[in-house]
Amino acid sequence: MKLTYYGHSTYHVDVDGTELLIDPFFDNPKTDTDPEELDPDYVLLTHGHADHIGDVDRYEGTELVATPEVVSYCRDEYGDFDAVGGMGMNLGGTVECDDAYVTMVRADHTNGLDTDYGATGGMPAGFVISDTKPTQVSDEESMTFYHAGDTALQTEMRDVIGSFLEPDVAAVPIGDHFTMGPAQAAIAVDWVDADYAVPIHYDTFPPIEQNPDDFRREVEATGSDAEVRVLDGDETFDLADELDY
Template identity: 90%
Template sequence: MKLTWYGHSTWLVDVDGTELLIDPFFDNPKTDTDPEELDPDYVLLTHGHADHIGDVDRYEGTKLVATPEVVEYCRDEFGDYEAVGGMGMNLGGTVELDDAFVTMVRADHTNGMETSYGTSGGMPAGFVISDTKPTQVSDQESRTFYHAGDTSLQTEMRDVIGPFLEPDVAAVPIGDHFTMGPWQAAVAVDWVDADYALPMHYDTFPPIEQDPDDFRREVEATGSDAEVTVLDGDETFDLGEELDY
């Protein structure tokens, strides 16, 4: 599993050749990539704010993975998209996308937008992506990535995501102001018991400027064994190379 960060909350996740693009927003200072250079198999959207769907129109015709409300909004605003399952998916669900299994989990945030459902894009989400189907039986050989989305600290991380979905690596927002800041993000990493922690959603706008070393110190202060890896924009983290099974 290879994880490429394009700044903000934008990730390309490669699971044995299946490419999943999360929250395409390339108008940020961390990336030099033209979004049209990428040809993902699926586009995953955590919620409908502009800094998470800003370049979704570059991928018209791509299969969308999002709540039904966000799928409908993107269809109305940006073009013809095929929703996974026809209507999209929702919290707690798992879908099989070629070589990847994607579970939608809760994120505590806002998601206002105009849809026929009303002025809401539904509940914001995070995604847990694995190369094996999640079950109650622990699978030490699976490779699993948690994209927390825009969220505050919430106990589902400790009670569900950590013990049952078992992420090896967690990408967490550290920008504060709109999401968790460094100390809450560090607690989240500890709660999900990840081996690796990748900060995201920072330094894009003045209100979310952060020093990622503060996040590193906060992770150490929790007593977590997670290794904090600060990526440059357009840099790839190869989870397969990092994990020694």
């Protein structure tokens, strides 16, 4: 599993050749990548805010993984998209995306859409992506990535995501103001019991400017064994190499 960070909350995930792009928003200071350089098999949208779907129109015809409300909005506003299951998915569900399994999990945030009538995109979400189907039997050889989306700290991280879905890597927002800040993000990393933690959703706009070293210190203060990796924009993290699988 290869994870490439494009700044803000945008991630490309390669699972045995299946390419998934999460929250495409390339108008941020951390990336030099032209979004049209990428050709994902699936585009995953945590919610409908502009800084998470800003470049979705570049991937018309791609299969969307999002709530039905967000899928409908993107179809109305941005182009002709397929959708996982033909209609999107919702919290708690797992869908098979070729070689990847994608589970939609809860995020505590808002999800208003940019419409004249104040529509919402349903519940905001995070995603847990794995190369094996989640079961109650722990699989030591699986590789699992948790993208928390825009969220506050919430106990589902400890009670469901950590204990059942067992992520190896947790990408958590640290920007504060709109999401968790470094302290609560560090608690989230401890709760999900990840081996690696990567900060997202920071330094894009003035209200979310953060020093990621503060996040590293907060993770250490929890007593977590997680290793904090601060990725530059356009940098790839090869999880298989790190886990020596």
